[in-house]
Amino acid sequence: MKQDSEILDKIGKDPGFRVPDNYFADFAKQMEQSLPEKVFKKEPKPTRWMRIRPWVYMAAMFAGIWCMMQIFSDMKNAVNRNLDYNPEIADAMNDERFVSDYMMFGEISYYDLLDEMYNEGVDASVFDIDSIN
Numbered sequence: 001m002k003q004d005s006e007i008l009d010k011i012g013k014d015p016g017f018r019v020p021d022n023y024f025a026d027f028a029k030q031m032e033q034s035l036p037e038k039v040f041k042k043e044p045k046p047t048r049w050m051r052i053r054p055w056v057y058m059a060a061m062f063a064g065i066w067c068m069m070q071i072f073s074d075m076k077n078a079v080n081r082n083l084d085y086n087p088e089i090a091d092a093m094n095d096e097r098f099v100s101d102y103m104m105f106g107e108i109s110y111y112d113l114l115d116e117m118y119n120e121g122v123d124a125s126v127f128d129i130d131s132i133n
């Protein structure tokens with residue numbers, strides 16, 4: 001303990017830091033004077049479109065979701081469609097004269113004919129493709 005007091009006598013108890021007189025009394029005023037003046041921009045008045053835009057976007061999003069659900073529902077129904085064999089169409093397609101007359105006078109191509117038959121659910125595996133060409 002005696003040794004501690006000798007050290008304190010040599011060094012002293014003064015920390016070495018001093019604050020100028022009235023430093024904290026004038027601190028706020030001096031800080032305000034040293035800062036540059038801030039310019040505030042006037043906020044633009046929102047237009048009608050700016051106010052309703054989020055609602056329009058949300059409505060468009062829900063409309064898109066509804067359209068996707070309709071498409072997926074139609075695709076599901078198309079997969080479950082029962083494609084029955086129709087003997088009348090099969091007999092007509094096996095008749096080369098009927099097919100050529102239908103394609104000549106009906107102004108329909110071979111591709112359009114097969115596409116229409118596919119859409120109506122006709123199974124193309126029952127046709128003799130060599131006799132049609």
